[in-house]
Every structure is written in structure tokens, then in C-alpha cells.
Amino acid sequence: YLVGLNQAFVAGTDNSVTFGTMVPQVGSGFTLASLTGNYMGGSEEPVDWNANTEVDQVHADGAGNITGTGDDNKQCGSGCSEPNGNTIVATYALASGGPDGKFVISQDGVPQVYLYMISTSQAVIMPVSSSDNSSSHPGLIDFHQ
Numbered sequence: 001y002l003v004g005l006n007q008a009f010v011a012g013t014d015n016s017v018t019f020g021t022m023v024p025q026v027g028s029g030f031t032l033a034s035l036t037g038n039y040m041g042g043s044e045e046p047v048d049w050n051a052n053t054e055v056d057q058v059h060a061d062g063a064g065n066i067t068g069t070g071d072d073n074k075q076c077g078s079g080c081s082e083p084n085g086n087t088i089v090a091t092y093a094l095a096s097g098g099p100d101g102k103f104v105i106s107q108d109g110v111p112q113v114y115l116y117m118i119s120t121s122q123a124v125i126m127p128v129s130s131s132d133n134s135s136s137h138p139g140l141i142d143f144h145q
Helices: none
Strands: 002-004 007-011 019-020 037-045 054-061 064-075 080-094 102-107 108-120 121-129 141-144
Touching: 054 080, 054 141
Parallel strands: none
Antiparallel strands: 002 007, 007 019, 037 054, 037 141, 054 064, 064 080, 080 102, 102 108, 108 121, 121 141
């Protein structure tokens, strides 16, 4: 549903309770330096109780390195979750062949998430795949400067 100029609300008719908002990408020609700065982010409201949730504070240096801290709540079974604080050390690169503003974030050389720049102060990430349940129950994480 369009709710304003360059704004929409999505309500799915599927059994997965798909919902969300759409905002336009502002800018183009994004580079490694476009991500420079401090970002705070966290999971959007999960629609599946198996989805992991998290909150993160990260710094992107503009040269392909990300450092920070995070706290996630990984699911461990029916009605069970385990809080887990962690240190974030990762690298990022432009995704080859991807749309403008798509980056791959890797840890220890293994791609973990895709980052899509919405503007120079906002981005969202989605998992590539994982050994935990992130690939079968993905979440969306929103970051702002």
C-alpha cells in the first residue's frame, strides 16, 4: 500500500505474516568509504520465534574493516533463548555484480551477511547463510548513524 511519496507499507497474504515498510534508496555510486562511521543497529521485530534477535554497535573505517560489540539472543529450543555478548571483527567489500549499495560482510574470510545501503546514514543487513538457524529463520537488522 502506498502511504506517501516514496513510502509504502507491505502486508502479505501468505501464512508467514509477511509485513514491512519500504523506503527509497537515497544516493548512488556507493563505495567502501560510503560506510565510514559509527552505527547502532538491531533486529526488526521477528515474526518467527525461531529467529535470532540482536543489537549491535559497530564502526566502519571506510577501508573495509568493521569493529564493534553486539548482544544477541540465539534460540536454543522451544521457549528457550540464550543471551550472548560478542566482539565484532569483520571485513566488508562491494558485492561483485550486485546492485549499487550491496556489500558482503565477512568474518574470518567467510561471507556472513549482505549489507544494503539505503543512504549514507542507514543500512540493512540480511544473512547469507549460517551454521545456526539464521539461514532457515532469517532476520533483518537495521543500522543508523
